[in-house]
Amino acid sequence: MSEESADQRWARLKKRFDSIDGDGDGFITHAEFREHFPHLPAEAIGALDTEADADGDGRISFEEFARLTSLDA
Ligand SMILES: [Ca+2]
Numbered sequence: 001m002s003e004e005s006a007d008q009r010w011a012r013l014k015k016r017f018d019s020i021d022g023d024g025d026g027f028i029t030h031a032e033f034r035e036h037f038p039h040l041p042a043e044a045i046g047a048l049d050t051e052a053d054a055d056g057d058g059r060i061s062f063e064e065f066a067r068l069t070s071l072d073a
């Protein structure tokens, strides 16, 4: 596989973020997680939520999302 540039990676993350952010306000809420991952158990989403929400405001900004997804990249 070819190396992905930072720009490509950023664009891919943004696309993924936008697809989860249903109302397009730039933040992913718990409800939007649930809507996007209906097959995930509530506790898994809760854990994801807690882990991703670095500043504890109850929603996931793109910055927090990028930080979370870079963990398993
Ligand atoms: Ca939203």
Ligand SMILES: [Ca+2]
Residues within 6 Å of the ligand: 052, 053, 054, 055, 056, 057, 058, 059, 060, 061, 064
């Ligand atoms: Ca947050």
